[in-house]
Amino acid sequence: MSVVTIVGAGVIGLSWARLFGSAGWQVRISDPRPDLTDVADQHLAGLxxxxxxxxxxxxxxxxxxxEAGPERIEIKEQMFATLAAHTRDDVVLASSSSSLLPSAIAKGNPAAERIVIGHPFNPPELxxxxxxxxxxxxxASTVDRAIDVYKELHKLPIRLRKEIPGFVGNRLQKVFNDQCTYLVQQGVIDVADLDDxxxxSLGLRWATIGPFQSGTLGGGPQGMRHLVAHIGSQMTFEIGAPDPARMDDVLDAVESTYGTGESAYQELADLRDNRTRxxxxxxGWPQPPDVRGT
Ligand SMILES: NC(=O)c1ccc[n+]([C@@H]2O[C@H](COP(=O)([O-])OP(=O)(O)OC[C@H]3O[C@@H](n4cnc5c(N)ncnc54)[C@H](O)[C@@H]3O)[C@@H](O)[C@H]2O)c1
Known part of the structure; x- marks a missing residue:
């Protein structure tokens, strides 16, 4: 049985643990949190x-x-130094980091050739x-091995050609989320209506075809070239940017719309997971393992 070590038993680490565990891997999970046993009993029972x-x-x-520990470069550097010293030289050290550069995580690390980002979207099991x-x-062998492992887990690994902060997914998400915040701050729409x-619209569309496929269709039989010349040419407005000093206004609105705390989190996570499943x-995606948790 292959052994995976998962670093961090937070939101992402627990989900990776369920995914690897249900795919037949022996899972070791490391976290200094004092409630680790309780957390495992609650979220990883039977694995x-x-x-x-x-x-x-x-x-x-x-x-x-x-690795799925805190998103702090100094902590990642320390964790990867320990991992480099205590793993065989054929073992891939993958970080779940959302935006930190692999070159920054690997700086000064003697196992730099084994360090790669394997960035999931939350929750990785779905x-x-x-x-x-x-x-x-x-x-190259590190990248190939990481891709093989993620394929074995029935994921779609997409290899970027070079590193860039935020990678692709979170750069797109940042632009989109900034505009959502800006529109709420400007009083154009409220939080629940924006989500709906x-x-x-875009959520449903992008679950079926990607933005370039959509652009191809939006231009009719003449394709995206027509869309760009026709509708695109009129979209010359400035999009604005959110005001960081007024971020609390938006966070207050989100919390009053969806609540906070364990039961609100559980309810929303169940809604998301049931719909995603x-x-x-x-x-056209493989059915994920039926291991429930949050
Ligand atoms: N939350 C998301 O939506 C999301 C999505 C994709 C990737 N990520 C990335 O995954 C990683 C984990 O994020 P998260 O949201 O699960 O964070 P989290 O705060 O929920 O969990 C982090 C865990 O790391 C533990 N930890 C602290 N120091 C440690 C150490 N020295 N060794 C081992 N564990 C340690 C903490 O106790 C905590 O349980 C981050 O790098 C993040 O960028 C997060």
Whole structure:
């Protein structure tokens, strides 16, 4: 049985653990959080998981490492130094980082050729994509091995040709989310209506075809070239930017719309997961493992 060491038992680490565990991997999960046993009992029951607060011990003998610790470069550097020292030299060290450059995580690390980004979308057990981002020192065999492992988990690994902060998914998300915040701050629309508007239009469209495919169709039989010349040429307005000093106004509105705390989180996570599960197969994605958790 292959062994994966997952670093961090937070939102992403627990989801990776369910995914690897249900795919037949022996999972070791390392996190210094004092409630690690309770968290595992609650979220990983019935899976082949062992727990350790000691990262070096958890890494020893691993066949693959998926790091999902805090998004802080100094913490990642430290974790990857420990991982480099306590893994075989054929073991891929993949980071789930949302935006940190692999070259920054690997700086000064003797195992830089084994370090790669394997960035999932939340929750990794349901969302098909894993962005695979090599740094300048990442070896081709590391990238190939990471892609093989993610394919084995029935994910869609997409390899970026070079590193860039935020990679592709989160650069797109940043532009989009900034505009959502700006529109709410400007009083154009409220939080719930904006969410409904997106679900009823761009969300549904982009679940079926991508933006360039959509542009091709939007121009009719003459394709995207016609769309750009026709409608695109009139979209010359400035889009504005959100005011960081007024971010609390938007956060207050989001919290009063959707609530906060454990039960609100659970309810919303269940809604998302049930809808995502129902949509995956009809859209051509493999059915994910039926391991429930949040
Ligand atoms: N939350 C998301 O939507 C999302 C999506 C994709 C990728 N990511 C990335 O995944 C990573 C984890 O994010 P998250 O949202 O799960 O964070 P989180 O805060 O929920 O979990 C992080 C966990 O790391 C643990 N930790 C702290 N120090 C540690 C150490 N030295 N060794 C091991 N574990 C340690 C914490 O106790 C915590 O349980 C980040 O790099 C983030 O950018 C997050």
């Amino acid at each position: 082949p998981v062992t727990l350790s607060a000691d990262l070096a011990a958890a890494a020893d003998g691993a066949d693959f490492v998926q 969302m098909p994509l894993v962005e695979v981002v090599p740094g300048p020192h990442t070896s 508007l997106v679900r009823a 129902a949509a995956l197969q009809p859209l």
